[in-house]
Amino acid sequence: MRRAGVVALNTFREAVRDRVLYNLVFFALLMMAAAIAVGQISIGIEQTVIVSLGLSAISVIGLLISVFLGVALVSKEMDKRTLYALLAKPVRRWEFLLGKFAGLVLTLAVNTAAMALGLLLVLIYVKHSLERSDAVVLVAVYFILLKLALIVALALLFSCFTTPLLAILFTVGLYIVGLYVQELRNLPVEVMSPAMAAFTKWLSYLLPNFENFNVMAMAAHGRAVPGALILQNTLYTVVYCTIVLTAAAAVFSRRNLK
Amino acid sequence: MKSQNPIAWVLLLVLPLGFAGVWRLQHGIDAQRASLSQERDDVLLRSGKLVKVMSLEYAPLLADIYWTRVVQYYGNKHVRGQANLELLWPLLDITTTLDPNLLISYRFGAMFLSQAAPAGAGRPDLAVQLIQRGIQANPDYWRLYEDLGFVYYFDLKNYQKASEAFLEGSKRPNAQLWMKIMAAKVAAEGESFETSAFLWKDIYESTPDPSVKKNALLHLQLLKVKEDCRQLDLLADEYAKRFGKRPARMSEMVQAGLLRGIPGDPLGFAYIFGEDGKAELNLDSPLLEQQLLLERFK
Numbered sequence: 001m002r003r004a005g006v007v008a009l010n011t012f013r014e015a016v017r018d019r020v021l022y023n024l025v026f027f028a029l030l031m032m033a034a035a036i037a038v039g040q041i042s043i044g045i046e047q048t049v050i051v052s053l054g055l056s057a058i059s060v061i062g063l064l065i066s067v068f069l070g071v072a073l074v075s076k077e078m079d080k081r082t083l084y085a086l087l088a089k090p091v092r093r094w095e096f097l098l099g100k101f102a103g104l105v106l107t108l109a110v111n112t113a114a115m116a117l118g119l120l121l122v123l124i125y126v127k128h129s130l131e132r133s134d135a136v137v138l139v140a141v142y143f144i145l146l147k148l149a150l151i152v153a154l155a156l157l158f159s160c161f162t163t164p165l166l167a168i169l170f171t172v173g174l175y176i177v178g179l180y181v182q183e184l185r186n187l188p189v190e191v192m193s194p195a196m197a198a199f200t201k202w203l204s205y206l207l208p209n210f211e212n213f214n215v216m217a218m219a220a221h222g223r224a225v226p227g228a229l230i231l232q233n234t235l236y237t238v239v240y241c242t243i244v245l246t247a248a249a250a251v252f253s254r255r256n257l258k
Numbered sequence: 259m260k261s262q263n264p265i266a267w268v269l270l271l272v273l274p275l276g277f278a279g280v281w282r283l284q285h286g287i288d289a290q291r292a293s294l295s296q297e298r299d300d301v302l303l304r305s306g307k308l309v310k311v312m313s314l315e316y317a318p319l320l321a322d323i324y325w326t327r328v329v330q331y332y333g334n335k336h337v338r339g340q341a342n343l344e345l346l347w348p349l350l351d352i353t354t355t356l357d358p359n360l361l362i363s364y365r366f367g368a369m370f371l372s373q374a375a376p377a378g379a380g381r382p383d384l385a386v387q388l389i390q391r392g393i394q395a396n397p398d399y400w401r402l403y404e405d406l407g408f409v410y411y412f413d414l415k416n417y418q419k420a421s422e423a424f425l426e427g428s429k430r431p432n433a434q435l436w437m438k439i440m441a442a443k444v445a446a447e448g449e450s451f452e453t454s455a456f457l458w459k460d461i462y463e464s465t466p467d468p469s470v471k472k473n474a475l476l477h478l479q480l481l482k483v484k485e486d487c488r489q490l491d492l493l494a495d496e497y498a499k500r501f502g503k504r505p506a507r508m509s510e511m512v513q514a515g516l517l518r519g520i521p522g523d524p525l526g527f528a529y530i531f532g533e534d535g536k537a538e539l540n541l542d543s544p545l546l547e548q549q550l551l552l553e554r555f556k
Contacts, residue, residue: 055319183311
């Protein structure tokens with residue numbers, strides 16, 4: 001585990017060296033522009049739009065980082081041939097994968113925390129104070145981080161057995177499908193054969209449900225998120241990431257690296 | 259001595275001159291295009307449900323964008339004095355489908371829809387539909403019942419329905435006491451100066467938006483004018499009883515002791531008697547234009 005920690009720390013350092021955190025400047029500019037502009041061009045949605053825009057930006061920026069960097073975690077090491085030097089040391093392949101995953105999640109956590117801080121500062125600027133109900137914004141940010149961790153795990157899995165381009169397509173595709181899992185569950189079973197109905201039902205539970213993490217509307221309107229949902233989503237992410245990372249480790253351990 | 263790069267000198271010359279030329283050309287192109295194209299308003303996707311599905315997980319942000327479009331669309335039409343607001347409903351429909359909890363879109367949207375042109379779209383029926391949709395999604399928010407009562411009272415003149423809306427709203431959490439009183443008063447009296455003034459005053463005091471505040475103030479001023487003119491006409495009737503003819507000027511009523519001084523409208527312009535002998539706004543009063551505009555579209 002210590003070895004995985006070393007890989008994680010180096011992955012974080014590499015991301016910082018690659019200027020991944022520069023997106024924070026873009027986020028800051030976006031939020032400042034929104035804070036100034038919204039009051040001028042709309043009515044009564046200053047707070048709502050700041051929260052919606054802030055959370056959407058955190059989500060989109062995080063998505064881009066998690067998909068592109070998540071896929072590059074393994075492929076870049078292979079292309080640069082640094083993976084061979086690393087695996088020649090006493091580092092197991094699963095430890096390498098786990099370290100890479102943890103490193104990128106740490107990068108995302110730092111990035112997301114910084115953006116959340118920026119969002120709260122803009123909220124204070126707009127509202128002149130923070131209320132207890134604004135804590136839901138932090139819950140929404142936490143849910144975004146959980147979602148990103150799951151996406152990193154999926155990107156890592158796909159990058160273990162296919163090309164980076166296909167891995168990106170698979171990850172983005174699964175993310176979009178994961179947003180409509182509820183729709184899959186609501187398909188009219190009357191028009192389907194029993195076997196098909198059972199299949200879609202099972203499929204809807206097997207696929208990652210990204211809609212679980214979407215509390216943006218609640219955050220925008222200052223509605224509290226139940227503590228049970230926070231716990232359930234945390235457990236869901238831990239369990240799902242464990243499944244995906246185990247599958248990734250299994251695939252990667254059998255992969256011929258010659 | 260090191261030789262200077264001639265291309266650098268050319269670039270220094272070309273950059274400002276070139277961009278100055280581009281600037282001028284673009285102005286010319288803009289002018290050409292403005293004369294060619296007509297204003298085009300369009301909502302390409304009219305299905306709120308489809309837009310919601312396509313928005314992935316960003317429906318709340320998209321709702322804010324659509325709401326801003328509503329405000330901009332209404333504002334632009336309002337500034338140009340255009341009465342055609344046919345896209346207002348589809349835009350509000352999409353906004354509220356994307357975010358059913360965006361309360362401001364029901365409240366202001368209903369106001370934009372219900373008021374007679376040019377202040378609104380003149381569609382109180384759609385305003386009622388919008389508020390009822392808002393109530394369905396936010397049943398505990400008493401202000402929506404107030405808005406519903408407002409539309410029934412002012413625009414549809416359905417005092418029974420207005421009273422029911424105020425009464426229903428008074429039962430919601432945090433509803434103000436006057437909702438219950440208003441329900442009884444509207445049911446008993448229908449339209450009255452006090453009720454109308456109270457409702458507009460509440461809008462004036464509770465809205466955060468300057469343009470809505472201005473609109474509410476205008477209605478309050480015009481209500482005051484209406485009430486003042488009614489009172490002055492009663493006094494003119496009294497004058498006619500005493501002197502056998504209606505007064506031609508306010509000063510005659512002052513001389514007769516019926517008025518202490520020449521009364522003015524909320525902007526300070528003295529009221530006058532029109533050709534029909536009825537009290538009315540001074541021709542110099544800016545309120546006259548607003549009054550005529552509102553009456554024209556009633």
